[in-house]
Amino acid sequence: ADAVAITFIAPLLITALSVPLLKERVGMRRWIAVLVGFIGMLIIVRPGGGLFQPAALLPIGVTIFYALYQIITRVISHRTDPINTVFYTAIVGGVGMSLVVPFFWQQPTAMQWGLMIISGLLGGLGHWAIIMAYQRAEAPLVAPFAYTELIWAALMGITLFGDYPNVWTLVGAGVIALSGIYILQREHARSLS
Numbered sequence: 681a682d683a684v685a686i687t688f689i690a691p692l693l694i695t696a697l698s699v700p701l702l703k704e705r706v707g708m709r710r711w712i713a714v715l716v717g718f719i720g721m722l723i724i725v726r727p728g729g730g731l732f733q734p735a736a737l738l739p740i741g742v743t744i745f746y747a748l749y750q751i752i753t754r755v756i757s758h759r760t761d762p763i764n765t766v767f768y769t770a771i772v773g774g775v776g777m778s779l780v781v782p783f784f785w786q787q788p789t790a791m792q793w794g795l796m797i798i799s800g801l802l803g804g805l806g807h808w809a810i811i812m813a814y815q816r817a818e819a820p821l822v823a824p825f826a827y828t829e830l831i832w833a834a835l836m837g838i839t840l841f842g843d844y845p846n847v848w849t850l851v852g853a854g855v856i857a858l859s860g861i862y863i864l865q866r867e868h869a870r871s872l873s
Contacts, residue, residue: 690747691717693743698818704818713859716859717855721856725852726848750814750822753811754814770800824863830852830856834849
């Protein structure tokens with residue numbers, strides 16, 4: 681839970697980095713909506729005192745690189761076809777991960793191969809959707825929707841494993857959803873004016 685809490689700082693970091701790196705303007709209302717989404721995530725995850733350990737540097741590093749990756753995705757989304765970006769990201773990731781394969785390889789079953797293929801296709805589709813979102817909207821608008829991952833994870837837990845969320849998960853999901861709805865409503869109002 682602590683590691684998840686740390687990595688979900690990414691939308692805040694993306695919003696903050698979008699100002700100096702992308703020259704995007706972030707108003708007070710958008711900052712508040714991002715912070716409310718973050719509070720919703722904290723309600724769900726409820727991290728303990730483990731945030732202040734040397735091991736916390738790993739998820740902090742992941743978060744920083746993920747935020748920079750999202751900023752770079754926003755920058756290149758207007759310069760290249762999204763399919764090219766997905767392709768080259770997959771190639772780099774595939775080559776990078778292949779370096780560790782000799783040390784940990786276990787022959788997958790047919791079912792595992794199928795799941796890996798489906799996972800790769802869905803991951804590629806998700807990556808393409810993120811690129812398209814950054815092509816059409818500013819980073820501070822897109823970033824807070826990462827918090828909805830917690831809602832989708834809860835729905836998958838119910839559907840696939842019969843794992844029903846507790847009251848804190850429901851409250852946090854509600855806060856996150858309200859934050860996202862507010863951002864969408866606010867952007868819609870801005871587009872009409």
